[in-house]
Amino acid sequence: MTQTRSSSVTNFDSWKHAYAARAANLSVSEVRALFSVVSRPEVVSLAGGMPDVSALDGALIEEAFNSMMASRRNYALQYGGGQGDLRLREQIQEIMLLDGVQGSVDDIMITTGSQHALELLADLFLDAGDVVMVEAPSYVGAVGIFRHKEAHIEHVFTDEDGISPEALAEAADRMTAAGKKVKLLYLVPNFANPSGVTLSAERRQQVLQVCKERGILIIEDNPYGLLYFENQPPKALRAFDSEGVVYLGSFSKILSPGLRVGYVLAPPAIRDKLILANESAILSPATFAQMLVSEYLSISDWKGQIDRYRNLYREKRDAALEALEQYLPRVQTTKPNGGFFLWLTLPQGLNSKEMLPLAVTELVAYTPGTAFYGDGRGANNIRVCYSHPTAENVKVGIKRLSKVINLQLDLLDTFRAE
Amino acid sequence: MTQTRSSSVTNFDSWKHAYAARAANLSVSEVRALFSVVSRPEVVSLAGGMPDVSALDGALIEEAFNSMMASRRNYALQYGGGQGDLRLREQIQEIMLLDGVQGSVDDIMITTGSQHALELLADLFLDAGDVVMVEAPSYVGAVGIFRHKEAHIEHVFTDEDGISPEALAEAADRMTAAGKKVKLLYLVPNFANPSGVTLSAERRQQVLQVCKERGILIIEDNPYGLLYFENQPPKALRAFDSEGVVYLGSFSKILSPGLRVGYVLAPPAIRDKLILANESAILSPATFAQMLVSEYLSISDWKGQIDRYRNLYREKRDAALEALEQYLPRVQTTKPNGGFFLWLTLPQGLNSKEMLPLAVTELVAYTPGTAFYGDGRGANNIRVCYSHPTAENVKVGIKRLSKVINLQLDLLDTFRAE
Numbered sequence: 080m081t082q083t084r085s086s087s088v089t090n091f092d093s094w095k096h097a098y099a100a101r102a103a104n105l106s107v108s109e110v111r112a113l114f115s116v117v118s119r120p121e122v123v124s125l126a127g128g129m130p131d132v133s134a135l136d137g138a139l140i141e142e143a144f145n146s147m148m149a150s151r152r153n154y155a156l157q158y159g160g161g162q163g164d165l166r167l168r169e170q171i172q173e174i175m176l177l178d179g180v181q182g183s184v185d186d187i188m189i190t191t192g193s194q195h196a197l198e199l200l201a202d203l204f205l206d207a208g209d210v211v212m213v214e215a216p217s218y219v220g221a222v223g224i225f226r227h228k229e230a231h232i233e234h235v236f237t238d239e240d241g242i243s244p245e246a247l248a249e250a251a252d253r254m255t256a257a258g259k260k261v262k263l264l265y266l267v268p269n270f271a272n273p274s275g276v277t278l279s280a281e282r283r284q285q286v287l288q289v290c291k292e293r294g295i296l297i298i299e300d301n302p303y304g305l306l307y308f309e310n311q312p313p314k315a316l317r318a319f320d321s322e323g324v325v326y327l328g329s330f331s332k333i334l335s336p337g338l339r340v341g342y343v344l345a346p347p348a349i350r351d352k353l354i355l356a357n358e359s360a361i362l363s364p365a366t367f368a369q370m371l372v373s374e375y376l377s378i379s380d381w382k383g384q385i386d387r388y389r390n391l392y393r394e395k396r397d398a399a400l401e402a403l404e405q406y407l408p409r410v411q412t413t414k415p416n417g418g419f420f421l422w423l424t425l426p427q428g429l430n431s432k433e434m435l436p437l438a439v440t441e442l443v444a445y446t447p448g449t450a451f452y453g454d455g456r457g458a459n460n461i462r463v464c465y466s467h468p469t470a471e472n473v474k475v476g477i478k479r480l481s482k483v484i485n486l487q488l489d490l491l492d493t494f495r496a497e
Numbered sequence: 498m499t500q501t502r503s504s505s506v507t508n509f510d511s512w513k514h515a516y517a518a519r520a521a522n523l524s525v526s527e528v529r530a531l532f533s534v535v536s537r538p539e540v541v542s543l544a545g546g547m548p549d550v551s552a553l554d555g556a557l558i559e560e561a562f563n564s565m566m567a568s569r570r571n572y573a574l575q576y577g578g579g580q581g582d583l584r585l586r587e588q589i590q591e592i593m594l595l596d597g598v599q600g601s602v603d604d605i606m607i608t609t610g611s612q613h614a615l616e617l618l619a620d621l622f623l624d625a626g627d628v629v630m631v632e633a634p635s636y637v638g639a640v641g642i643f644r645h646k647e648a649h650i651e652h653v654f655t656d657e658d659g660i661s662p663e664a665l666a667e668a669a670d671r672m673t674a675a676g677k678k679v680k681l682l683y684l685v686p687n688f689a690n691p692s693g694v695t696l697s698a699e700r701r702q703q704v705l706q707v708c709k710e711r712g713i714l715i716i717e718d719n720p721y722g723l724l725y726f727e728n729q730p731p732k733a734l735r736a737f738d739s740e741g742v743v744y745l746g747s748f749s750k751i752l753s754p755g756l757r758v759g760y761v762l763a764p765p766a767i768r769d770k771l772i773l774a775n776e777s778a779i780l781s782p783a784t785f786a787q788m789l790v791s792e793y794l795s796i797s798d799w800k801g802q803i804d805r806y807r808n809l810y811r812e813k814r815d816a817a818l819e820a821l822e823q824y825l826p827r828v829q830t831t832k833p834n835g836g837f838f839l840w841l842t843l844p845q846g847l848n849s850k851e852m853l854p855l856a857v858t859e860l861v862a863y864t865p866g867t868a869f870y871g872d873g874r875g876a877n878n879i880r881v882c883y884s885h886p887t888a889e890n891v892k893v894g895i896k897r898l899s900k901v902i903n904l905q906l907d908l909l910d911t912f913r914a915e
Contacts, residue, residue: 195778204520336574348511
């Protein structure tokens with residue numbers, strides 16, 4: 080008899096007695112499994128939220144590299160300061176202005192992708208049991224970080240206009256009455272991951288008010304804001320409140336995630352602590368990647384590149400929505416005005432997590448809705464990411480998905496009829 | 498009356514009530530202050546532990562970049578897996594073999610410099626109050642991380658042959674008897690930062706034994722091992738124990754710290770958890786930097802480059818020791834056989850931290866010994882880093898330092914005579 084070996088299961092762990100309490104909250108990332116699926120060329124992946132970097136003009140990166148090596152070689156190869164390069168921070172000021180955000184260059188810190196900004200913030204604010212409020216559903220990477228900090232994750236009702244201010248106030252007051260400390264609200268207000276919805280201008284003011292009244296710090300995560308398809312989204316929450324909002328941005332979606340360059344704009348006292356935490360964790364953000372981004376911004380038509388991305392992703396979203404209408408009329412979907420994601424609601428009785436292996440057999444991958452909740456919800460939801468495959472393959476993928484879903488629906492109908 | 502403004506002091510912090518307990522342990526890094534001093538060209542800095550990247554052949558980086566853009570452009574620009582690139586991990590296997598370390602490619606993980614490996618390990622193992630044993634003195638960046646985790650940092654007696662196994666056993670047993678959990682031993686066994694000393698072959702076996710008997714995990718941090726001047730250091734501790742040692746390496750000193758690429762080799766169960774923690778913190782290590790390092794290793798004579806570094810740093814160490822003998826005969830120094838650092842012991846009565854402003858006035862900077870202790874010791878020690886200035890400037894710096902020290906000694910002698 081042969082034995083199947085799985086490294087995680089069969090490894091005897093002689094250090095089990097030694098782990099910190101928080102280590103118990105490290106769970107296997109659904110993202111990791113997805114990366115290995117994605118790498119098989121025959122699978123159309125609607126799973127991982129990856130930009131289409133093939134649409135980036137390689138010549139621009141080469142020019143940026145050559146310019147950097149000619150003018151700032153030794154600087155780029157050396158350690159830098161924990162806050163990040165000053166010129167890049169000035170350039171980021173300009174980018175944030177497109178979102179209505181005015182911030183001092185002193186209050187910006189460069190991070191290893193905006194994921195690490197989120198990690199540093201969570202580490203700074205969350206003791207075990209503290210409450211962080213998030214959208215329902217919320218970004219899987221944020222949920223993972225908050226869980227790792229042993230926080231209580233409270234999902235707040237969210238609809239096509241974003242998170243509900245009334246539900247937010249109600250949940251915060253309920254948690255406070257139960258003796259918990261409500262510390263943070265984490266939001267992706269524009270073309271949210273995973274739902275694709277955008278928080279309305281009116282609700283932004285209400286959310287700011289709810290949090291201000293209760294002393295809750297808002298983390299506004301905005302990786303997708305510049306990738307709008309029709310209308311620009313409303314101004315950032317940070318545009319109206321510099322003291323109550325920490326704003327996160329990233330070059331991962333408008334340039335390249337392989338560089339791992341993001342940033343955070345924070346009130347001065349928080350910024351001071353973030354710099355110390357950044358230095359403690361990694362000494363200094365990668366100077367080389369920062370310089371490359373900085374040269375890219377200074378020599379290229381980066382706004383033109385963003386326009387190219389916007390057109391490309393609009394085309395892919397259209398392909399996804401058309402295919403859904405054609406092949407999956409019984410499935411509900413959000414209709415995002417930008418970004419990478421659609422959020423599907425399956426007919427009652429279907430389970431997206433259980434269905435995933437069948438989908439992979441049909442050579443299509445997606446992320447089950449449960450990944451975006453800290454509380455087990457989302458079983459009849461699917462996140463579709465249309466950003467990475469070609470528009471043609473987005474359609475192929477959804478057609479394959481429809482085969483799996485429709486078969487499940489047929490089975491369900493048969494059972495119900497009996 | 499004009500007021501001096503210091504951003505950290507005058508910023509009113511409206512979020513003071515909201516920080517996590519561990520945030521109180523974020524202290525202002527002495528490293529940060531040093532970076533701003535370093536950037537003034539008239540100052541000879543013997544402070545920050547920076548490699549001399551001007552000795553790196555820029556053409557090799559350009560070749561590596563061009564090769565990467567030609568063959569793996571889209572891969573380099575995209576997100577990667579949390580463990581890091583497979584080919585780079587294979588290349589790292591080869592590098593570790595130079596240190597006597599045989600490890601499976603499955604057990605290597607790429608990190609954002611080895612600093613982040615240390616952060617992830619500390620987060621994985623240290624609850625508040627847990628004990629981590631370190632050399633006396635120990636690496637400032639490690640001390641900072643352990644303090645941030647609210648650990649008890651226990652400095653163990655260390656001499657020219659490295660940490661003392663007897664003192665290690667005694668301290669561990671004393672801590673255990675006091676009801677504390679002794680979780681980790683953190684070591685830089687080769688050309689230690691800051692002392693420059695190397696753990697002898699005999700003591701390596703004894704240290705392994707002491708830790709094995711007591712269930713203490715060893716973190717072996719080896720950024721300088723390949724930069725030896727005369728004889729290669731003894732084999733790594735990890736070469737003799739794959740279950741009890743986690744081994745850290747880095748490209749910061751043999752290639753470039755601006756790329757932020759390091760690695761960790763860990764027993765499988767720990768490695769599994771580290772990958773999850775890495776994904777949680779940063780999603781994936783920077784693919785772009787990994788590919789650049791990987792191409793560099795595959796197309797260049799990287800061992801020849803390391804030889805160039807070794808010759809260069811040997812020359813600088815010699816310059817430092819000569820200058821010390823000439824200008825500061827009353828100051829004791831370690832005599833390292835590799836790496837970047839000398840550890841000076843000043844005559845009784847001098848305080849290296851109080852003396853630093855005077856030194857900067859004389860246009861020389863160093864790191865006070867107190868930075869390398871978690872318990873206030875080190876006031877009459879100085880770390881001299883000779884790696885970054887030219888050999889000529891190393892001498893100039895030590896001559897300037899002697900002016901400050903000798904003036905202090907004269908003052909002291911005068912007071913004593915009176």
